[in-house]
Amino acid sequence: AEKVIQVWSTASRQEGEELTLDCSYETSQVLYHLFWYKHLLSGEMVFLIRQTSSSTAKERSGRYSVVFQKSLKSISLIISALQPDDSGKYFCALWEKGTNAHKVIFGKGTHLHVLP
């Protein structure tokens, strides 16, 4: 069974709009981290933002923020004021504390197209 699920494979928005990308995950660990990355056409994989399971803070980094619903095992990435350069593939990833503590598992990603 997949541990990290990104339901939407593609999304399109107009420049200036706000977008929410959803991710759900499976874990039995108490301590875990969730990460969002952006994969550029150049090949670069850019780390965007992290959410720790033990944190209740609403994480934010520039135009990126997350909505963490721990009881639902859900984390959404919100990108505000979309720009054409935000186009790319966005990945959600899970790190769990446990016997496989060094594994980081990725979802299948969501392609975002921002139209000018």
Added chain:
Amino acid sequence: GGIITQTPKFLIGQEGQKLTLKCQQNFNHDTMYWYRQDSGKGLRLIYYSITENDLQKGDLSEGYDASREKKSSFSLTVTSAQKNEMAVFLCASSDGGTNQAPLFGEGTRLSVL
């Protein structure tokens, strides 16, 4: 700041050929990873290493070998390239501490004729 360098950026091979991909990092990170990205399948973990000379199999290790002879380098070998195979191989490293977010290289694009 540090950098993760993957070589080569593009790799064209023949069916059945053994192909080696290299990755170097200067973050002094303990843990290094190799992921494979195929269209529609996300990133799948091939091998990872938590320290020099350590190797751990990921979910996609069959058909691959890996080597971590130095802390700063992690190489991946495709033991027998499959015809028409196309994928991007991404190397990453992390400090293994509380941050844990792996940092990535720019990838090696493989095409097999």
